[in-house]
Amino acid sequence: MTELAENSRRADALPLGPESLVWKYFGDNRMYLIGPRPAVLQNMLAELGQGVLDHSVFFSDTAARVKRSIPPIMMTVYGAADSGEGTRVRDFHRDIKGDMPDGNRYHALDPDTYFWAHATFVEQVLYFADTFVKRLTRDEKERIYAESKTWYRRYGVSDRPMPAEYADFQRYWDRMMDDIVVAHPTAQYGVGYVTKGFPQPKGLSPLTWKLLSPLFNPIAAFITTGGMPPRARDLLGLPWSERRERAYQAFAAVWRTRAVNWAWDRLPMRLRYNGFAQDGYARG
Template sequence: MPSRANILATRFERAFDADIRSRFFRGLDFAGPAGDPGWFGPGSAVWYVHSHLPTLILGLVGAAYIEGLDPSISWMGYDHSRLAKRGEDGVPTGEIDPEGAAVRLGHSLSFFIGTAYGSTATAERLARTVRAMHHTVKGTRPDGLPYDADDPEWLRWNYATVVWGIATAHERYHRRPLRGDGLERYYREFVRVGEALGGTDLPATKAEVADCLESYLPRLALTPIKAFGTGPNLEGNGVRPWEPGSAFMDWAARDMLPAWAQKLALYRRPNPVVLRARRTALWVALNALHDATGPLPEFREARARVAGGATAPVARTAPAAPDPVLTREQVEATA
């Protein structure tokens, strides 16, 4: 008789196939061409870290949380994404749209799995698509300040939040996390992703990332959008604990934040016994799910692709030429 863990793993895999892989992984090549290492290749820290899907998902949830402490990013999402639930008049209500959150997570997973394990051409295609989408995200905040997703300062902040989120979730919740130089190697390698999206002067160590994030503190604030979608405001919203927008995932994200960001987000640690129990329960759940499902199919395909040997990864991922100007509709049609 199947164990409860195996039953949950089967449900998770089916849901992932139906909700994520079938919708957001179309056209991504992981099986070929033979010998192509992609951007990182076997033996890389990125291959190891991203192969644990549950901690990768948690890392992206944490990254999205700290990223949204930048008011410009809050308003970018409010104005340009489906994250904000909208009323019949089209005006955002201040609440999170679960379907919009799921779409954002799906695109994020396809990007960070595709750039990790996909062929070189697949990784480059994903980067072009994200850059093209960023080019369309421009506007003005309610306080009159402009925002632009191509702003080098925004790109640096965005990059630091993502590498921090994935690395922190890995370090805290992976059964066998990278430590010391192994983890530092992940930070160094991941710079390739940020540069491919147009980032420059990116932090390349754990300490540099931490310093980068804290250096933005004078610019950060809790916008109404952020405040409405966090903490006690999520209690009783009916979202299942493992889904984006749930009170538990919100707690897990805030619990990972640096101390200064926890103060900004009004996070208060529970007593030590409750804190240990919650973290232990999350650790057990994430690793049990990973153990039951096994390595990602994309990871297995990538390993088979280079089983006979691999060439060296590309030397440079930064864009070599300006991107064509596309409308948002054109970008979404090619995504």
């Protein structure tokens, strides 16, 4: 019975690999166009945001936290199925637990909390591809979601909260955005530069940053704010307008044009994909 249940559970998902849409889009370097959307949305779940606040170097060294977090998640997707990368990611979170301001307990490995973090990455793939590459068909969205179930199961965390199908995931996402997420201080900190500007990056001289920041900060604010769901924008108090929305949609539409996609597809692999994706495709 156990083997039958396991086979049935696996049959409801699709594999990751060179032919999968998750591989095609997740490591695409155009992903930078969506800004920090998944990271900010993750931290809008109060329990997850509190865990970052209590245990992470996010506030003292944001770049270090990003550099430490991205590689193991990428390797969970692009690494071999039996590499154990997903369970290593899970084990990083075993001691991330504590008390919420209201006295309730939180733990990063609570299935509802852990799945929300994964859901933001799934939605990241869907949003990026549909906004900056091509309008996805319903079948493509369902395929991406079915592949993402294989991805999630590599973590070895209970998949109890995982919706069965793409339509269920859509309903889950809408409920989280409408009723659950909040403007947690961690998320607010993550988008603070939209109104305050970026601090001077390490390695740049004050003069260099003084010359670059008037150009860089407005672009970063436009990409970040435009790339957030309207509900998140409202909760976080991010400035936006109908004029900016039209500009953002026009910006995205240019990237979706046949000419831009034709040119992008003919660039060398090393320019189109990050190193983790390149290694995955090379391994086959």
